[in-house]
Amino acid sequence: MAMIAKVMRILRRDSLVASRDSMLIIILAMPVLMAVGIQLFAPGIADSVVRIGLLDDDPADHAAFVAEYARVERFGSVAELERRIAKRDEIAGMVRSGDGYEIVVQGDEGPDLLNYAKLLNALYELGGSRDDSTASVLSFGKAVSPIKAKLANMLILMMVMLSGMTISLGIVEEKSDDTISAVNVSPVSQNAFIVGKSLLGGLSTLASIVIALLILGYSGVNWPMIILVGLTSMVLTFIVGFLQGLSSTDVIEAATGVKMTMLPIAGSIAGYELLSDKWQWTMYWSPFYWAYKANDLILTERADWPTVLLCAAMVSGISLAIYLVAIPRIREGLS
Amino acid sequence: MVSVRNLSHSYGNDGRLAVDDVSFDIGKGETFGFLGPSGAGKSTTQGVLTGLLRLQKGEVTVAGYDLRTVRKERFNKIGVSFEQANVYSKLTALENLRFYADLFDAPTRDPHELLELVGLAGRENDRAGSFSKGMKHRLAFARSMLNYPELWFLDEPTTGLDPAIAAVIKGVIKAEQAKGTTTFLTTHNMYIADELCDRVAFIVDGSIKLVDTPRNLKQRYGKKLVEVEYLRDDGSIAKETLRTVDEGDRERLAGIVRSRDIVTMHSKEATLEEIFIQITGRGLD
Ligand SMILES: Nc1ncnc2c1ncn2[C@@H]1O[C@H](COP(=O)(O)OP(=O)(O)OP(=O)(O)O)[C@@H](O)[C@H]1O
Ligand SMILES: [Mg+2]
Numbered sequence: 001m002a003m004i005a006k007v008m009r010i011l012r013r014d015s016l017v018a019s020r021d022s023m024l025i026i027i028l029a030m031p032v033l034m035a036v037g038i039q040l041f042a043p044g045i046a047d048s049v050v051r052i053g054l055l056d057d058d059p060a061d062h063a064a065f066v067a068e069y070a071r072v073e074r075f076g077s078v079a080e081l082e083r084r085i086a087k088r089d090e091i092a093g094m095v096r097s098g099d100g101y102e103i104v105v106q107g108d109e110g111p112d113l114l115n116y117a118k119l120l121n122a123l124y125e126l127g128g129s130r131d132d133s134t135a136s137v138l139s140f141g142k143a144v145s146p147i148k149a150k151l152a153n154m155l156i157l158m159m160v161m162l163s164g165m166t167i168s169l170g171i172v173e174e175k176s177d178d179t180i181s182a183v184n185v186s187p188v189s190q191n192a193f194i195v196g197k198s199l200l201g202g203l204s205t206l207a208s209i210v211i212a213l214l215i216l217g218y219s220g221v222n223w224p225m226i227i228l229v230g231l232t233s234m235v236l237t238f239i240v241g242f243l244q245g246l247s248s249t250d251v252i253e254a255a256t257g258v259k260m261t262m263l264p265i266a267g268s269i270a271g272y273e274l275l276s277d278k279w280q281w282t283m284y285w286s287p288f289y290w291a292y293k294a295n296d297l298i299l300t301e302r303a304d305w306p307t308v309l310l311c312a313a314m315v316s317g318i319s320l321a322i323y324l325v326a327i328p329r330i331r332e333g334l335s
Numbered sequence: 336m337v338s339v340r341n342l343s344h345s346y347g348n349d350g351r352l353a354v355d356d357v358s359f360d361i362g363k364g365e366t367f368g369f370l371g372p373s374g375a376g377k378s379t380t381q382g383v384l385t386g387l388l389r390l391q392k393g394e395v396t397v398a399g400y401d402l403r404t405v406r407k408e409r410f411n412k413i414g415v416s417f418e419q420a421n422v423y424s425k426l427t428a429l430e431n432l433r434f435y436a437d438l439f440d441a442p443t444r445d446p447h448e449l450l451e452l453v454g455l456a457g458r459e460n461d462r463a464g465s466f467s468k469g470m471k472h473r474l475a476f477a478r479s480m481l482n483y484p485e486l487w488f489l490d491e492p493t494t495g496l497d498p499a500i501a502a503v504i505k506g507v508i509k510a511e512q513a514k515g516t517t518t519f520l521t522t523h524n525m526y527i528a529d530e531l532c533d534r535v536a537f538i539v540d541g542s543i544k545l546v547d548t549p550r551n552l553k554q555r556y557g558k559k560l561v562e563v564e565y566l567r568d569d570g571s572i573a574k575e576t577l578r579t580v581d582e583g584d585r586e587r588l589a590g591i592v593r594s595r596d597i598v599t600m601h602s603k604e605a606t607l608e609e610i611f612i613q614i615t616g617r618g619l620d
Pocket of ligand 1: 372
């Protein structure tokens with residue numbers, strides 16, 4: 001009980017200093033601003049990227065239905081539509097023929113687009129809608145814009161990295177004022193100190209992840225999953241934050257050091273996105289790979305608990321291993 | 336209150352001992368001084384006793400706690416003032432004390448009263464970062480008294496302070512002594528040791544050469560100095576201080592008395608510093 005009060009006291013002290021420290025405020029506000037930026041300046045990626053061409057005389061209910069799932073472009077004639085389809089980017093046409101619709105494609109489109117158009121057509125004929133459709137219908141995947149999900153995911157990992165920087169800055173402050181020795185001769189255990197010093201970075205990062213996702217329109221996302229993955233992936237940056245804070249003498253050095261975690265993060269994202277399934281295993285060592293993968297599934301609404309738990313377990317397991325290696329150095333540095 | 340047996344401490348692996356087989360006891364209510372030149376091992380000893388440095392060798396009991404088992408709760412009874420003032424620059428004087436006060440599980444003193452005591456009244460709401468070195472030192476000193484410590488560690492409490500402020504700090508220490516606070520004080524200032532300490536340990540190169548009360552030391556060694564002024568052949572006045580316990584000095588004194596015109600001659604009470612030099616063969620700075 002007393003320990004919790006002391007942990008909270010350390011958090012309160014850190015928050016007070018943070019409110020005076022413009023550097024920290026910038027660190028915390030940056031991701032939120034970036035979320036606003038993504039939302040404002042890239043409205044296109046917020047929409048579905050699947051493009052469907054319809055004729056001007058397409059029935060209103062059908063057009064409205066398609067528009068719910070795809071970016072719709074209208075054309076005056078079949079010839080005009082075909083000219084558009086012949087252009088380099090991917091667009092499928094839907095033209096009425098008899099009772100149903102004919103799907104018009106150029107032929108070099110990816111199979112996804114064709115399947116998507118077919119499914120959309122089938123769904124329409126079945127009288128389905130997004131609201132009463134089952135998960136299997138939604139899970140054909142493109143209901144949530146994949147590019148936006150990727151940007152949001154990168155933003156989350158960036159915020160996770162910044163939480164490490166926040167911690168690092170807090171430790172640098174204690175070091176440059178040499179106040180750790182004063183805390184060490186107070187009845188505060190080293191564990192309470194470590195937890196207390198992690199709280200500001202941890203809580204503010206969780207808060208900015210939530211705010212950023214709300215700004216980006218993910219209010220319906222599975223929050224428990226997001227928070228679980230967020231928390232577990234922060235553990236590693238905390239360790240990096242402590243180590244970097246302890247080995248740096250000033251703010252700039254600490255920030256530079258934590259930024260180095262950007263490398264494995266970027267590598268993990270690239271690996272997940274670019275490597276074929278056959279080579280994905282080469283990224284299994286990276287906790288950020290698992291975090292990115294979990295977030296990707298969660299943000300595109302394809303996640304299930306077993307998979308998320310596996311990813312979270314991998315993140316924590318790898319972080320724990322690193323923690324066990326690093327903790328003697330952290331403890332030594334703090335005393 | 337404190338019991339130290341055969342304490343040694345080394346910073347590196349080179350076998351050089353910063354503290355070398357030191358033993359002493361501090362009784363309840365006593366002020367025990369570590370007097371020695373720079374690098375003697377005073378701060379190192381305080382570091383081990385306060386748990387900031389790991390106990391490597393020896394047996395140490397502090398405020399009833401054996402240092403081999405680490406119990407953080409003991410700091411509810413202990414106050415520590417450091418050689419280098421260490422306070423949060425981004426917090427005000429008051430915030431510094433309030434934060435630290437909240438870390439104790441024991442009653443704490445009113446921060447305002449403490450700031451007043453060390454002459455920082457009126458500066459409560461200024462950031463410690465804007466303080467001079469002496470002001471920071473006083474703030475850290477005030478912090479060390481927050482928890483009504485039964486055992487108080489003071490590393491060079493007045494070093495670097497101007498005389499007026501040093502006098503204030505000495506006054507505060509004396510007031511605490513009167514309340515029965517046990518104090519471990521390190522200094523290389525013999526006046527401080529003389530004025531504030533019940534007993535003094537002379538420490539040089541990591542070892543204690545002698546422990547006694549300042550009064551005993553002065554009685555034992557004090558009257559044994561003779562200061563003599565005499566005329567040289569060229570008419571100028573020469574001045575020598577000679578120890579009556581030293582065979583060579585006695586011969587020399589006899590020679591001067593026999594063959595010179597004495598201007599003045601009197602026995603003199605030695606200062607702790609002179610005694611320190613007699614015993615350790617080293618000066619204090
Ligand atoms: N952190 C350290 N690392 C390595 N050696 C150290 C360290 N601190 C002190 N020493 C060495 O240990 C010896 C004792 O130092 P200590 O600080 O205890 O002396 P002191 O008596 O407090 O001196 P001062 O009056 O200058 O404060 C010195 O030789 C010093 O060089
Ligand atoms: Mg010292």
